[in-house]
Each structure stands twice: as C-alpha cells, then as structure tokens.
Amino acid sequence: xxxxxxxxxxxxxxxxxxxxxxxxxxxxxxxxxxxxxxxxxxxxxxxxxxxxxxxxxxxxxxxxxxxxxxxxxxxxxxxxxxxxxxxxxxxxxxxxxxxxxxxxxxxxxxxxxxxxxxxxxxxxxxxxxxxxxxxxxxxxxxxxxxxxxxxxxxxxxxxxxxxxxxxxxxxxxxxxxxxxxxxxxxxxxxxxxxxxxxxxxxxxxxxxxxxxxxxxxxxxxxxxxxxxxxxxxxxxxxxxxxxxxxxxxxxxxxxxxxxxxxxxxxxxxxxxxxxxxxxxxxxxxxxxxxxxxxxxxxxxxxxxxxxxxxxxxxxxxxxxxxxxxxxxxxxxxxxxxxxxxxxxxxxxxxxxxxxxxxxxxxxxxxxxxxxxxxxxxxxxxxxxxxxxxxxxxxxxxxxxxxxxxxxxxxxxxxxxxxxxxxxxxxxxxxxxxxxxxxxxxxxxxxxxxxxxxxxxxxxxxxxxxxxxxxxxxxxxxxxxxxxxxxxxxxxxxxxxxxxxxxxxxxxxxxxxxxxxxxxxxxxxxxxxxxxxxxxxxxxxxxxxxxxxxxxxxxxxxxxxxxxxxxxxxxxxxxxxxxxxxxxxxxxxxxxxxxxxxxxxxxxxxxxxxxxxxxxxxxxxxxxxxxxxxxxxxxxxxxxxxxxxxxxxxxxxxxxxxxxxxxxxxxxxxxxxxxxxxxxxxxxxxxxxxxxxxxxxxxxxxxxxxxxxxxxxxxxxxxxxxxxx
Amino acid sequence: xxxxxxxxxxxxxxxxxxxxxxxxxxxxxxxxxxxxxxxxxxxxxxxxxxxxxxxxxxxxxxxxxxxxxxxxxxxxxxxxx
Numbered sequence: 001x002x003x004x005x006x007x008x009x010x011x012x013x014x015x016x017x018x019x020x021x022x023x024x025x026x027x028x029x030x031x032x033x034x035x036x037x038x039x040x041x042x043x044x045x046x047x048x049x050x051x052x053x054x055x056x057x058x059x060x061x062x063x064x065x066x067x068x069x070x071x072x073x074x075x076x077x078x079x080x081x082x083x084x085x086x087x088x089x090x091x092x093x094x095x096x097x098x099x100x101x102x103x104x105x106x107x108x109x110x111x112x113x114x115x116x117x118x119x120x121x122x123x124x125x126x127x128x129x130x131x132x133x134x135x136x137x138x139x140x141x142x143x144x145x146x147x148x149x150x151x152x153x154x155x156x157x158x159x160x161x162x163x164x165x166x167x168x169x170x171x172x173x174x175x176x177x178x179x180x181x182x183x184x185x186x187x188x189x190x191x192x193x194x195x196x197x198x199x200x201x202x203x204x205x206x207x208x209x210x211x212x213x214x215x216x217x218x219x220x221x222x223x224x225x226x227x228x229x230x231x232x233x234x235x236x237x238x239x240x241x242x243x244x245x246x247x248x249x250x251x252x253x254x255x256x257x258x259x260x261x262x263x264x265x266x267x268x269x270x271x272x273x274x275x276x277x278x279x280x281x282x283x284x285x286x287x288x289x290x291x292x293x294x295x296x297x298x299x300x301x302x303x304x305x306x307x308x309x310x311x312x313x314x315x316x317x318x319x320x321x322x323x324x325x326x327x328x329x330x331x332x333x334x335x336x337x338x339x340x341x342x343x344x345x346x347x348x349x350x351x352x353x354x355x356x357x358x359x360x361x362x363x364x365x366x367x368x369x370x371x372x373x374x375x376x377x378x379x380x381x382x383x384x385x386x387x388x389x390x391x392x393x394x395x396x397x398x399x400x401x402x403x404x405x406x407x408x409x410x411x412x413x414x415x416x417x418x419x420x421x422x423x424x425x426x427x428x429x430x431x432x433x434x435x436x437x438x439x440x441x442x443x444x445x446x447x448x449x450x451x452x453x454x455x456x457x458x459x460x461x462x463x464x465x466x467x468x469x470x471x472x473x474x475x476x477x478x479x480x481x482x483x484x485x486x487x488x489x490x491x492x493x494x495x496x497x498x499x500x501x502x503x504x505x506x507x508x509x510x511x512x513x514x515x516x517x518x519x520x521x522x523x524x525x526x527x528x529x530x531x532x533x534x535x536x537x538x539x540x541x542x543x544x545x546x547x548x549x550x551x552x553x554x555x556x557x558x559x560x561x562x563x564x565x566x567x568x569x570x571x572x573x574x575x576x577x578x579x580x581x582x583x584x585x586x587x588x589x590x591x592x593x594x595x596x597x598x599x600x601x602x603x604x605x606x607x608x609x610x611x612x613x614x615x616x617x618x619x620x621x622x623x624x625x626x627x628x629x630x631x632x633x634x635x636x637x638x639x640x641x642x643x644x645x646x647x648x649x650x651x652x653x654x655x656x657x658x659x660x661x662x663x664x665x666x667x668x669x670x671x672x673x674x675x676x677x678x679x680x681x682x683x684x685x686x687x688x689x690x691x692x693x694x695x696x697x698x699x700x701x702x703x704x705x706x707x708x709x710x711x712x713x714x715x716x717x718x719x720x721x722x723x724x
Numbered sequence: 725x726x727x728x729x730x731x732x733x734x735x736x737x738x739x740x741x742x743x744x745x746x747x748x749x750x751x752x753x754x755x756x757x758x759x760x761x762x763x764x765x766x767x768x769x770x771x772x773x774x775x776x777x778x779x780x781x782x783x784x785x786x787x788x789x790x791x792x793x794x795x796x797x798x799x800x801x802x803x804x805x
Contacts, residue, residue: 087756281755
C-alpha cells in the first residue's frame with residue numbers, strides 16, 4: 001500500500017509507458033489476456049491500454065475479443081482481451097475464441113488474470129494454460145479485496161511452485177500495474193526457460209495414453225508446439241483440433257500416419273471409458289488445492305462472504321426476491337422520468353427558445369432565401385435540437401443508474417431469480433441479462449446474447465430483445481404518458497400515474513418476452529431448455545463518481561453523435577417532403593392521407609405511421625417527426641418558413657397541437673403500445689443480421705413485433721369502441 | 725448413494741463423482757466448474773421459485789438447475805454443521 005501513490009503517478013514506470021489505446025499498426029509483441037470471468041480482466045486491460053472498455057460485474061461481459069495496445073521502453077505491445085472462461089476444455093463459442101488464440105494465435109506472452117481471493121478456482125485455468133505455454137505471467141488481481149477479506153498470499157512460493165512470474169495488482173486503483181508491465185516486457189524479450197509440465201497427478205492408464213499420443217505427435221511433426229496439450233485434446237475428440245491437424249498434414253505419408261494417431265486416440269477413448277475427463281479435472285483441482293495450501297493463508301470461506309450472503313438472502317428471498325426486483329426497476333424508471341424533466345426543460349429553453357430565434361434572426365439579417373433558412377433552421381436544426389433536449393437527460397440518468405446496479409453485481413441475481421420462468425418458456429436464464437441490457441440499447445442486448453451457448457436459445461434471446469423498451473423509446477413513452485394519461489387524474493397524482501403507465505408498458509414488454517420465447521420454443525424453434533450454469537459473483541462496491549462521470553460523458557457523446565447522423569437528415573427529409581408539392585398538395589400530405597385509413601383502423605393515424613417509417617434509422621426521432629408532420633397537417637405555419645416545421649413548445653402546447661390533429665386518449669394509448677411493439681431500429685436490425693448470419697431470422701425478428709403491434713392496437717381499438 | 729439435487733440447506737457434502745449417464749457436454753461443463761471428486765459443496769442460496777440452487781464450491785457460488793445437479797454423486801458429511 002505504501003507505494004500506491006507512486007503507482008498512479010505519471011512519473012513512475014508510466015513515464016516510459018505510452019498508452020496507445022486502440023491505434024492499430026505493427027507491434028513488436030502480442031500479449032493475450034486470459035482469465036476466469038469476474039476477475040477484473042477488463043479493468044486490467046483498461047489500466048494497461050488506457051481504453052475505457054466498460055467493465056461489468058457479471059460473467060461473460062467481454063463477449064468479443066477486445067484489442068488495445070501500449071508501448072514500453074521502445075517496444076510496442078498489442079494486447080488482446082480474451083473472453084473470460086473457466087477452462088479451455090469445453091467447446092462453447094467464448095471458450096473456443098480464448099483457446100484458439102492462446103493455442104494458434106501464438107501470443108508472445110499470455111497474462112492470466114486471477115482473483116486473489118478465489119485462487120483455488122482460478123488456478124485450474126492457469127494450469128491448463130501452462131500446459132500450452134510457459135511464457136505466462138500470473139496477474140494476481142483484486143488484491144485489495146483479498147486483503148479486506150484477511151487473505152494473505154505468499155507470492156514467492158506461488159511463483160516458485162508455478163515457475164512463472166507472479167504480480168500482485170489491484171487494477172481498479174492501478175496498484176501493481178507498472179510491475180506487471182515490467183514483467184510482461186521481460187517475459188516478451190527473454191521468454192521462460194522452464195518448460196515443465198505441472199499436471200502430474202494423472203492416474204496411470206490415462207497418463208500412459210497421453211504419453212504415447214504425445215510421442216506419436218512429435219514424430220509426426222517435430223515442429224509442432226504443445227504436443228502434450230494436443231494429445232489431451234485428441235483423447236477428448238476435439239473436432240476443432242482434429243481439423244487443424246488434418247489441414248496441416250495433407251501430404252500422403254503424413255496423412256496416413258495422422259489417421260493412425262487419430263485411431264489410437266479413439267481406441268484409448270473407449271478403453272478409458274469416460275473417466276479420462278474426470279481424471280484430468282481431478283488432477284487439476286488437486287494440484288490447485290496443493291498450490292493454495294502452500295502459499296495462501298487466511299480462510300476466505302468463513303467470514304469474508306458474510307456480507308454477500310446477507311445481501312443474497314434478501315435479493316433472492318422466497319417472498320421478497322421478486323418484489324425487490326420490480327421495486328428496483330420501478331425506482332430506476334421513476335428516477336429517470338422525474339429527474340429528466342428539469343434538464344430537459346433547461347435544454348429546451350436554451351436550444352429552442354433562445355438559440356432558435358437567434359438563428360432565425362441571423363438568417364434574416366444575412367438575407368437567406370426562405371427555403372434555405374427553412375431547410376437548415378426549421379428542418380435540420382430544430383429536429384436535432386429537439387432530439388438532444390428530449391433524449392439526452394433520460395439517457396444520461398438511466399445509463400449511470402443501470403451501470404451502478406451492474407457493477408454492484410445485481411444482474412446475475414436477476415438471472416438466478418428468473419431462470420425458472422425462462423426455463424418454463426423454453427429459454428435460457430441468461431436471457432435475463434441480455435433482456436436487462438436491452439433496456440439501455442437493443443443492439444447492445446443482441447450482442448450480449450453471445451453468453452448463451454445453445455444456438456436455439458441464443459436466437460430466442462435475439463428475437464425477443466426488442467421487447468425490452470430501449471432508451472430511444474422512453475422519451476416517447478414519457479411524453480405521451482404525461483400529456484395524455486397523467487391528465488386523466490387529479491393534478492397531485494398525475495406524475496405518479498404517468499410513471500405507472502410507462503412501467504406498465506415495460507412490464508408488458510417483459511410479458512411479451514416470455515410469451516414469445518414460449519411461442520418460438522413450440523413452433524419455429526422447437527426444443528427444450530438446455531443446460532444452465534451461472535456464477536453469482538461477489539458483490540463489489542461500485543465506483544460511484546467515476547461511473548457517473550464516464551457514463552455522462554459517454555452518453556452525451558453518443559446522443560450528440562446520433563442526433564447529428566439521424567435526426568439532422570430526418571429533419572431535412574421531413575422538411576423536404578412537406579414542401580415538395582405534387583399536384584395540389586405536398587408529398588407528405590399525399591403519404592399521410594394514403595396511410596390514414598389503415599392508421600385509423602388500428603387506432604393510430606397516418607401521421608404516426610409515416611413517422612415510424614421516417615424513424616426506422618432511430619427511434620429517437622419518432623416524436624419530433626410526429627410533431628412536425630402534425631403541425632403541417634393542421635396548417636400552423638406561422639412559426640417557421642415553409643411547412644413541416646417544428647415549434648418550440650411546452651407540454652400544454654404539444655397537447656393542444658396533437659388534439660387539434662385529431663388525437664384522443666385511444667390514440668395515445670395505442671401509440672405507447674406501438675412504440676413497444678414495432679420493428680427494431682436499423683442499427684439493431686443490422687446487428688441481428690451480423691449475429692445470426694441469417695436473412696430469415698433477421699426478417700422474423702423485424703416483422704414479428706410489427707405483427708404484434710398491429711394486432712394489439714387493433715384489439716385495443718375494438719374493445720375501446722365496444723365499451724364507449 | 726445420494727445426488728446433489730437431494731442436498732438440503734445446511735448440510736455439507738463431498739462430491740464422489742459424476743454419474744455415467746451424464747451427457748458429455750454437461751459432464752465437461754461441471755468438471756470445468758470444479759464439481760470433481762473430493763470437493764466439498766454446500767447450498768448457499770435457493771432461488772425464489774426453488775430452482776436453480778446456488779452452491780458454494782471452491783470459494784465461489786455456482787448456480788445449477790436441480791435436474792443438472794442430480795448428475796453429481798455426493799456423500800453427505802454428517803459431522804459438520
């Protein structure tokens with residue numbers, strides 16, 4: 001702890017350390033970063049590269065391979081962050097990525113990040129990697145947590161036993177990072193002279209089989225590295241390794257020799273009768289246990305996790321578990337909705353009430369023609385300003401709140417609580433995690449489905465992710481709930497009722513997630529729920545200020561970026577179609593009148609349908625589009641130059657405008673439903689295509705919600721008319 | 725002979741192996757997570773709908789569905805609380 005202040009000081013080793021972030025180029029060395037889930041691997045990655053990859057406290061957060069780089073003492077290092085895995089033995093997607101990179105990517109150094117407080121579990125992966133390569137550095141992370149739990153680790157003994165450098169770090173506070181860099185540098189430039197295998201406790205019959213296959217493989221190809229590991233994998237009938245060997249040995253002589261080896265492996269496999277897998281795993285864990293006994297003092301299991309257990313007893317409680325879950329969801333929504341009000345009004349005053357007239361006056365002074373000032377200021381500028389004023393506050397509040405819950409470690413508990421319900425729907429419990437991600441952004445939720453191993457269950461998770469009401473749709477819900485639903489009750493209650501209406505839509509979305517999962521499991525994606533394992537990681541105190549700060553900056557940048565690339569063109573399109581006159585009316589009016597019969601039939605209207613077509617690129621622009629088009633339809637053009645102009649309005653004005661446009665409570669309710677149940681935005685559709693690689697499933701994921709939306713709106717309209 | 729699905733809260737057990745009829749993929753996954761012979765295991769937490777169950781094993785909490793836990797053979801350690 002003494003040198004903690006120096007660790008973070010820029011003048012330490014860091015003076016030689018240049019963080020190159022994600023800049024690509026040629027590198028002197030490639031470094032692989034491996035480790036179990038929940039060991040703070042991504043935090044180590046960030047500390048080394050200076051990138052801000054988001055770190056969350058749930059297994060499988062790094063589902064893609066992240067790459068970054070740094071340079072130290074005139075050498076450049078490429079750092080590859082591999083998905084967190086418990087082992088390199090299984091054939092799941094993430095483990096294959098990690099294994100293939102360590103085995104075939106030939107990294108110069110493999111850094112294994114382990115959780116110091118849970119060394120025994122983590123050492124199993126370390127031992128497997130040491131079977132492949134001894135050019136390994138052990139990064140004993142989360143030392144601060146281990147110390148807090150009263151665990152002491154004798155680094156020298158551990159390093160001597162494993163015969164690799166062992167570096168203690170607390171990546172969150174950058175403690176030990178400079179030593180880690182030095183160790184990586186030394187290992188990269190000198191290599192590890194020790195090439196000993198540590199797995200010695202394997203029973204005789206299994207051991208002999210491994211020896212024999214290893215010798216055979218060496219004869220086949222003397223240059224083949226890691227023959228012992230490959231022998232292990234052949235016994236396991238690992239198809240990926242067999243394919244790689246077959247591709248590497250195509251010459252006729254070698255080919256038949258390889259076939260002999262493969263046959264031998266097959267015979268051993270049947271004579272060892274399945275206990276081979278158990279033998280290896282047992283040897284690994286007993287070795288790990290001995291290593292821990294030698295170097296670790298203090299008992300982690302007794303007192304250290306008392307706090308975790310107390311929290312778990314509450315949040316997964318038989319009776320309170322579910323109410324707490326809904327309460328937290330409600331609290332996050334409530335804080336977002338209520339909290340977004342004030343900054344939204346401030347931004348709206350600044351951008352719409354102050355800046356807009358100023359720009360208009362400026363254009364007039366400079367003698368802009370009416371159509372240019374209309375196009376630029378009333379079209380492009382107003383749409384962009386509107387999106388920023390309405391979108392930024394809720395996102396800037398929701399994301400940090402969600403991130404805090406995520407960092408704390410609550411999300412895996414949600415999956416734990418809900419797995420039974422997902423199982424009944426034929427889906428996977430981890431879908432709870434991807435569903436939660438979807439509340440932020442559906443595209444992110446779709447990418448996160450990679451944590452689900454079964455392809456069938458992954459597809460279900462992808463198709464249903466759109467039923468998580470994403471942040472881009474919240475402002476629509478909030479605005480419509482406030483001006484149409486909130487006003488139905490006495491004023492003191494209107495805020496609460498509006499929030500409840502939005503929560504109702506979110507809960508309905510969750511219901512649709514379960515219903516659709518169930519439906520797909522019985523129709524297009526027949527099958528039963530597969531195997532489920534999930535680690536419940538220890539709770540970790542989130543870094544509140546850092547999270548608030550980085551999420552705020554990140555969100556602001558993302559919203560501004562989206563506003564520029566989606567809202568500005570949309571504003572331009574709306575202005576253009578509103579001012580392009582064909583025959584006796586504008587193109588927009590032709591479209592709206594054409595869509596009106598269908599829209600009114602399902603309790604919406606032509607303006608809303610046209611808005612949803614214009615807003616395919618981004619859900620954020622639905623409301624500004626509706627307002628601009630409604631203004632045009634009822635002909636209030638006093639505010640801007642040309643038709644299709646947005647006005648700078650308070651909620652009362654918006655309400656008056658929409659009512660003038662023929663809106664009723666029914667229209668509002670249906671719009672809220674349709675906002676939940678319609679096609680995903682174009683970014684999400686593209687992500688779905690990339691993840692599934694299938695046009696068929698992309699079309700299903702795109703059209704299914706629209707079918708739901710039309711049917712639900714129609715049903716509500718019919719019932720509404722029957723009742724009134 | 726007992727399997728992990730039958731373990732009660734408060735009991736501690738030692739794993740004696742994985743049953744023969746366990747599908748290969750599940751067997752490997754269980755072994756990866758440390759459900760190997762000689763390992764001590766106990767119930768840490770039961771989810772509100774009774775399934776899955778979170779087990780404490782190798783100082784971590786791993787949750788399994790009961791049907792999958794039933795592939796794991798155990799011996800219950802009577803002496804410990």
